[in-house]
Amino acid sequence: xxxxxxxxxxxxxxxxxxxxxxxxxxxxxxxxxxxxxxxxxxxxxxxxxxxxxxxxxxxxxxxxxxxxxxxxxxxxxxxxxxxxxxxxxxxxxxxxxxxxxxxxxxxxxxxxxxxxxxxxxxxxxxxxxxxxxxxxxxxxxxxxxxxxxxxxxxxxxxxxxxxxxxxxxxxxxxxxxxxxxxxxxxxxxxxxxxxxxxxxxxxxxxxxxxxxxxxxxxxxxxxxxxxxxxxxxxxxxxxxxxxxxxxxxxxxxxxxxxxxxxxxxxxxxxxxxxxxxxxxxxxxxxxxxxxxxxxxxxxxxxxxxxxxxxxxxxxxxxxxxxxxxxxxxxxxxxxxxxxxxxxxxxxxxxxxxxxxxxxxxxxxxxxxxxxxxxxxxxxxxxxxxxxxxxxxxxxxxxxxxxxxxxxxxxxxxxxxxxxxxxxxxxxxxxxxxxxxxxxxxxxxxxxxxxxxxxxxxxxxxxxxxxxxxxxxxxxxxxxxxxxxxxxxxxxxxx
Amino acid sequence: xxxxxxxxxxxxxxxxxxxxxxxxxxxxxxxxxxxxxxxxxxxxxxxxxxxxxxxxxxxxxxxxxxxxxxxxxxxxxxxxxxxxxxxxxxxxxxxxxxxxxxxxxxxxxxxxxxxxxxxxxxxxxxxxxxxxxxxxxxxxxxxxxxxxxxxxxxxxxxxxxxxxxxxxxxxxxxxxxxxxxxxxxxxxxxxxxxxxxxxxxxxxxxxxxxxxxxxxxxxxxxxxxxxxxxxxxxxxxxxxxxxxxxxxxxxxxxxxxxxxxxxxxxxxxxxxxxxxxxxxxxxxxxxxxxxxxxxxxxxxxxxxxxxxxxxxxxxxxxxxxxxxxxxxxxxxxxxxxxxxxxxxxxxxxxxxxxxxxxxxxxxxxxxxxxxxxxxxxxxxxxxxxxxxxxxxxxxxxxxxxxxxxxxxxxxxxxxxxxxxxxxxxxxxxxxxxxxxxxxxxxxxxxxxxxxxxxxxxxxxxxxxxxxxxxxxxxxxxxxxxxxxxxxxxx
Numbered sequence: 003x004x005x006x007x008x009x010x011x012x013x014x015x016x017x018x019x020x021x022x023x024x025x026x027x028x029x030x031x032x033x034x035x036x037x038x039x040x041x042x043x044x045x046x047x048x049x050x051x052x053x054x055x056x057x058x059x060x061x062x063x064x065x066x067x068x069x070x071x072x073x074x075x076x077x078x079x080x081x082x083x084x085x086x087x088x089x090x091x092x093x094x095x096x097x098x099x100x101x102x103x104x105x106x107x108x109x110x111x112x113x114x115x116x117x118x119x120x121x122x123x124x125x126x127x128x129x130x131x132x133x134x135x136x137x138x139x140x141x142x143x144x145x146x147x148x149x150x151x152x153x154x155x156x157x158x159x160x161x162x163x164x165x166x167x168x169x170x171x172x173x174x175x176x177x178x179x180x181x182x183x184x185x186x187x188x189x190x191x192x193x194x195x196x197x198x199x200x201x202x203x204x205x206x207x208x209x210x211x212x213x214x215x216x217x218x219x220x221x222x223x224x225x226x227x228x229x230x231x232x233x234x235x236x237x238x239x240x241x242x243x244x245x246x247x248x249x250x251x252x253x254x255x256x257x258x259x260x261x262x263x264x265x266x267x268x269x270x271x272x273x274x275x276x277x278x279x280x281x282x283x284x285x286x287x288x289x290x291x292x293x294x295x296x297x298x299x300x301x302x303x304x305x306x307x308x309x310x311x312x313x314x315x316x317x318x319x320x321x322x323x324x325x326x327x328x329x330x331x332x333x334x335x336x337x338x339x340x341x342x343x344x345x346x347x348x349x350x351x352x353x354x355x356x357x358x359x360x361x362x363x364x365x366x367x368x369x370x371x372x373x374x375x376x377x378x379x380x381x382x383x384x385x386x387x388x389x390x391x392x393x394x395x396x397x398x399x400x401x402x403x404x405x406x407x408x409x410x411x412x413x414x415x416x417x418x419x420x421x422x423x424x425x426x427x428x429x430x431x432x433x434x435x436x437x438x439x440x441x442x443x444x445x446x447x448x449x450x451x452x453x454x455x456x457x458x459x460x461x462x463x464x465x466x467x468x469x470x471x472x473x474x475x476x477x478x479x480x481x482x483x484x485x486x487x488x489x490x491x492x493x494x495x496x
Numbered sequence: 497x498x499x500x501x502x503x504x505x506x507x508x509x510x511x512x513x514x515x516x517x518x519x520x521x522x523x524x525x526x527x528x529x530x531x532x533x534x535x536x537x538x539x540x541x542x543x544x545x546x547x548x549x550x551x552x553x554x555x556x557x558x559x560x561x562x563x564x565x566x567x568x569x570x571x572x573x574x575x576x577x578x579x580x581x582x583x584x585x586x587x588x589x590x591x592x593x594x595x596x597x598x599x600x601x602x603x604x605x606x607x608x609x610x611x612x613x614x615x616x617x618x619x620x621x622x623x624x625x626x627x628x629x630x631x632x633x634x635x636x637x638x639x640x641x642x643x644x645x646x647x648x649x650x651x652x653x654x655x656x657x658x659x660x661x662x663x664x665x666x667x668x669x670x671x672x673x674x675x676x677x678x679x680x681x682x683x684x685x686x687x688x689x690x691x692x693x694x695x696x697x698x699x700x701x702x703x704x705x706x707x708x709x710x711x712x713x714x715x716x717x718x719x720x721x722x723x724x725x726x727x728x729x730x731x732x733x734x735x736x737x738x739x740x741x742x743x744x745x746x747x748x749x750x751x752x753x754x755x756x757x758x759x760x761x762x763x764x765x766x767x768x769x770x771x772x773x774x775x776x777x778x779x780x781x782x783x784x785x786x787x788x789x790x791x792x793x794x795x796x797x798x799x800x801x802x803x804x805x806x807x808x809x810x811x812x813x814x815x816x817x818x819x820x821x822x823x824x825x826x827x828x829x830x831x832x833x834x835x836x837x838x839x840x841x842x843x844x845x846x847x848x849x850x851x852x853x854x855x856x857x858x859x860x861x862x863x864x865x866x867x868x869x870x871x872x873x874x875x876x877x878x879x880x881x882x883x884x885x886x887x888x889x890x891x892x893x894x895x896x897x898x899x900x901x902x903x904x905x906x907x908x909x910x911x912x913x914x915x916x917x918x919x920x921x922x923x924x925x926x927x928x929x930x931x932x933x934x935x936x937x938x939x940x941x942x943x944x945x946x947x948x949x950x951x952x953x954x955x956x957x958x959x960x961x962x963x964x965x966x967x968x969x970x971x972x973x974x975x976x977x978x979x980x981x982x983x984x985x986x
Contacts, residue, residue, distance in 0.1 A: 029922075030924060041833070042833040061835055062833060064832070065832040066829055068520070068524060082925050082929060084891060084926055085891050085926065119925070146918075146920075146954070148869055148887065148921065150868040150886055150921075152887075233829065237828065
């Protein structure tokens with residue numbers, strides 16, 4: 003495709019006439035595309051360990067209701083900076099003529115084929131369209147500085163555009179950041195460290211605000227962009243909350259049934275049905291995780307489920323129980339709170355004449371039910387269906403407060419990991435354990451949290467097949483989850 | 497609303513094959529017109545579907561037409577049954593009077609019992625379960641084979657409507673949790689259509705009969721307690737209209753006079769049989785009973801079930817899968833940051849990776865090129881000539897370096913060329929331009945070795961160097977590993 007034609011097609015889909023461009027340039031394989039993927043929240047940006055993955059410039063317009071606020075441009079890396087600088091230097095010695103020399107260089111070599119990469123990355127910088135261009139020069143702060151970068155920085159200086167240097171950390175080490183800052187500070191007024199793969203959302207917004215500081219007229223537009231992105235983040239959180247509430251509601255109300263002959267002993271059927279019930283709960287959890295990942299724009303994440311820890315462990319494994327489940331005592335506490343609450347209503351109705359006995363009795367009954375029912379996964383019933391000459395074995399709904407607690411904890415941790423994951427990350431989703439050992443059966447929820455959520459689960463169980471009541475209970479669960487979603491969730495080692 | 501439910505579901509399904517950008521643009525254009533429905537998701541979705549006026553709207557129209565047809569068919573059925581039963585109960589051929597007791601049992605008592613069951617069925621489900629007969633009826637309703645009902649209903653529908661309703665039902669059964677209440681209330685509503693039509697059929701038949709015939713009415717019962725209580729029963733039944741229509745309240749004398757026995761061809765209880773005019777005075781009472789205890793309650797239950805069916809459909813509409821996405825497009829600012837990048841690929845027809853051979857450097861002295869300040873403190877070969885290229889060098893410097901190397905090799909001072917590069921950096925075309933320049937100066941034969949020189953703790957990208965070098969297709973170019981002597985970076 004002809005270069006000018008490609009430039010037109012790049013921006014044909016959206017009107018970018020009033021939007022600043024931020025052109026991400028640098029040496030090959032320094033994380034330019036990773037930075038673009040993270041800031042554009044686009045996992046489709048081609049990223050690979052191989053250098054030369056990006057061969058053409060690609061524009062990523064940030065649009066709010068179709069209105070382009072700014073454009074991020076991913077470019078191929080410098081391939082022949084010394085030779086290009088030599089040619090530029092031969093054209094002029096005057097600083098005032100340097101931008102013109104760069105334009106002339108592009109015009110000449112666009113068709114000559116001698117400097118295809120330099121032309122590709124310089125064109126969006128020097129293009130007069132839109133509200134101008136800013137240059138984002140990306141280096142890898144985890145490897146040493148070298149002299150081969152200086153021709154690149156010099157060429158960018160010749161462009162005359164506002165410039166910022168970003169020190170990426172591909173190797174996760176910061177050993178060479180200081181020497182990079184020293185070198186970059188001589189060419190760029192703004193130098194920032196930014197790890198494209200691990201930068202949290204707030205850091206990303208901070209960087210975007212910094213783009214606005216490159217040139218005064220861009221400040222307001224970048225602030226508006228940051229506000230829009232913050233609102234979108236809020237919506238993603240709400241969507242994830244809804245997905246988790248739906249997952250928990252489905253798990254809490256799921257029932258498996260099987261018909262057996264009237265004279266058949268139900269025990270074998272019960273065992274098989276319990277296994278199937280567990281499988282369905284696992285499927286429900288799996289679907290819930292998919293929905294959360296979609297909410298955050300990670301539709302095709304691969305999860306490292308067999309290998310590593312925590313949320314990848316089986317829902318019913320000992321590891322999950324230890325890390326997320328409740329102890330029998332904790333479950334009894336929750337049961338006691340629920341029972342006491344009911345008893346309190348009776349005491350209030352009796353206007354205190356019962357002397358609080360209903361509260362005490364309710365608490366004791368609730369605790370006892372939770373204590374002795376701790377190992378039971380779900381309600382199991384065998385219904386006689388005389389008219390049909392059969393029996394129906396029914397497993398469900400979920401009756402184990404510890405498993406419920408575990409599902410919530412796992413969902414919250416998973417959500418937190420996904421929310422923090424950048425779109426530059428290409429590894430499989432996994433999690434590492436943090437914190438100190440020996441804290442016993444734990445999770446990310448307090449017993450108080452679990453108590454609050456438990457009443458909504460009870461409402462779900464009561465709703466049965468009444469869709470309205472189910473929807474109301476699910477809405478209540480979602481509202482109870484919302485503040486928990488905003489907390490930091492780091493799993494503690496058992 | 498059922499049409500809207502099916503239409504919106506269909507439109508959402510069609511939209512799944514349209515790109516996200518196109519959907520956003522289309523719906524953004526509709527926002528101003530639909531803004532007035534904000535806060536009422538069902539109405540907004542309905543208006544959205546009609547504004548697009550495509551497959552969804554066509555489906556909605558077909559479903560509406562189908563529902564109308566089914567409703568009409570049920571009405572006709574109800575009227576037919578009502579008229580038939582009315583004709584049977586009020587049959588009068590002059591041989592004996594119409595039995596008021598039978599009419600009251602059939603059209604007041606029985607209808608009242610059915611109405612009571614219906615009222616209980618309208619209660620919230622958790623309460624309904626406690627009433628055994630209604631719980632049984634509920635289970636019966638749940639076990640109703642919708643497929644059978646559908647096959648029966650489909651006979652009266654035109655082909656287009658049939659397909660639309662079939663698709664809607666299939667979608668509904670897939671999302672039973674969303675649409676379960678819609679089914680329930682729609683079935684109840686249709687039951688009231690039949691019931692109301694039945695009542696209208698009975699009432700209409702009765703009206704026609706009294707309009708064209710001079711009917712004699714009497715009442716008859718074997719049960720003495722009922723007979724003794726008849727005046728009180730009639731009085732109680734006629735209480736609602738006694739003031740506004742006093743003629744519709746039979747007097748105790750009329751009740752007394754019109755008791756009838758069928759023995760010996762029929763005898764009245766009084767000494768002298770009542771005259772025709774007296775025997776006809778029951779009709780206002782019966783007409784009022786049919787209206788007040790028949791048609792009016794069914795009108796109310798029909799209105800209520802229609803209202804609940806509408807509300808259920810609105811509730812389901814707002815909870816259709818992906819309806820929240822539509823509402824988000826209509827009510828929320830859309831933020832997009834991604835693009836449709838041009839396809840980018842690695843070089844075609846080239847090896848994905850090349851390996852670094854396990855060979856050692858030759859013993860002969862080598863001309864050494866330090867490319868871009870590679871760490872060359874400890875080189876594992878004899879250096880015949882040392883030059884610097886790349887990095888801060890100008891193109892002219894590099895040309896001079898190439899000339900010096902070529903001279904050293906041609907004169908025999910150097911057996912080959914080793915280019916030391918930074919192992920942690922990736923190759924660039926500038927280096928391979930230098931390699932090509934060297935090859936052009938050396939001609940074929942002298943080996944040029946790329947030697948990625950490592951630094952302590954830095955990554956080793958030797959494989960990438962080998963892969964890129966292989967692309968040059970130079971048989972006298974190779975990449976070798978540095979022997980294990982990691983150095984500090986320059």
